[in-house]
Amino acid sequence: MSGYLRVISAGLGTSVQDAGRFGGQRFGIPTAGALDRVAMAAANTIVGNPPATAVLDMLYMGATMEVVAPSVRVACVGLGAELEVTEDGVTRRLAGARSWEKM
Secondary structure: OOOOOEEEOOOEEEEEEEOOOOHOOOOOOOOOOOOOOHHHHHHHHHHHOOOOOOOOEOOOOOOOOOOOOOOOOEEEEHHHOEEEEOOOOOOEEOOEEEEEEEO
16 A cells, blocks of 8 residues: 555545446436535546546535655645645645645
């Protein structure tokens, strides 16, 4: 394993979501997927992923995580989105639709 995110606190309403699955609606199977597919695609584009890559979908309250990897790039996109990053004891707030990268 090259790296991962350690979940300290999942936050209220945090889940892993993708673009959903289509074709089963006639059998009563919902498409599911991210709450805001446009925000999901935007976040993925900002960090250089394909638009339909799975994301952490957060509702109400964000999660607290620790990066256990040599590098990472994250983005926070959506209504009222903000990202708070603490690195080497220094905390910064980033406005939504921006990315942060640890090299």
